[in-house]
Amino acid sequence: MMFIFSSTIETPIGQMRACANHEGVCLLEFIERKDLSKQVENLKKNLKSEIITGTNEYLEKLKKQLAEYFSGKRENFNLPFVMTGTVFQQKVWKTLLEIPFGKTMTYKELTNQIGDPKAIRAVAGANGANKMAIIIPCHRVIGSDGNLTGYAGGIWQKQWLLEHESEQISLDFENQRLL
Numbered sequence: 001m002m003f004i005f006s007s008t009i010e011t012p013i014g015q016m017r018a019c020a021n022h023e024g025v026c027l028l029e030f031i032e033r034k035d036l037s038k039q040v041e042n043l044k045k046n047l048k049s050e051i052i053t054g055t056n057e058y059l060e061k062l063k064k065q066l067a068e069y070f071s072g073k074r075e076n077f078n079l080p081f082v083m084t085g086t087v088f089q090q091k092v093w094k095t096l097l098e099i100p101f102g103k104t105m106t107y108k109e110l111t112n113q114i115g116d117p118k119a120i121r122a123v124a125g126a127n128g129a130n131k132m133a134i135i136i137p138c139h140r141v142i143g144s145d146g147n148l149t150g151y152a153g154g155i156w157q158k159q160w161l162l163e164h165e166s167e168q169i170s171l172d173f174e175n176q177r178l179l
Contacts (some may be wrong), residue, residue: 002049005056006040009063012070013157016133020058021049024080027131028062030153039131046084062135069134072168075101077135085129092126099140102169104162106144128152134161 002021008031009016017036019027027043029036044051061079068074083090095114099105105113111123130138133153139161143149151158 002047004043004047004049004051005054005059006051007053007055007059009066011066013160014153016066018059018062019043019051020056020062021047021082022056023082025058025062025132025135026082026084028133028135029131030133030157032154033152035152043084043131047082066134070164072164075165075168081132081135084131085126088122089126089129092123093130093132093136096127096130096136096138096141099137101137102165104140104142106142107149108144110141124150140165 004019004021004026006017006019009018009028013030015031017027017029017031017040018025019040026047027039029039033039040051043049058079062077065074065077065079069077083093085093091114092110095110098113107120107124107127108117110127111117111119114123116122127138127141128150130136133139139151139158148155148158148162
């Protein structure tokens with residue numbers, strides 16, 4: 001039997017549950033996400049594994065990289081992750097990884113980028129099914145009118161993440177001008 005290790009990570013915007021197996025990180029979600037238990041059950045089923053409390057090398061790397069992200073020292077995550085989802089969902093998630101740090105994209109722009117401009121609802125569903133909060137930056141997707149729309153962790157967390165990234169971009173720009 002294969003195992004998925006699970007631990008809780010404290011962040012400035014709430015506790016997160018992280019899971020990883022022998023291949024990489026397979027879940028990072030806010031504890032208060034409504035369907036977290038369903039996601040965990042699906043993860044167990046899809047990876048044919050049991051979940052146990054503990055850690056492994058990938059969870060340790062994730063904790064370190066999250067701390068760097070929240071302290072403004074990291075923009076991208078460099079660790080293996082295991083994505084369980086449909087081919088369409090994985091296509092959306094890979095496209096989310098292309099949204100630059102500190103930038104946003106509308107759902108409409110996202111559907112155009114994946115080549116299916118009429119699939120806004122499907123793209124929104126795939127965005128919501130993302131099991132890798134922050135790592136796969138679904139928080140960078142906003143409504144066409146500029147409003148912050150759905151975020152499983154909570155709109156206030158989405159706003160915090162976007163402001164955090166925007167501040168880092170501003171600081172980088174100011175530091176470059178001072179050189």
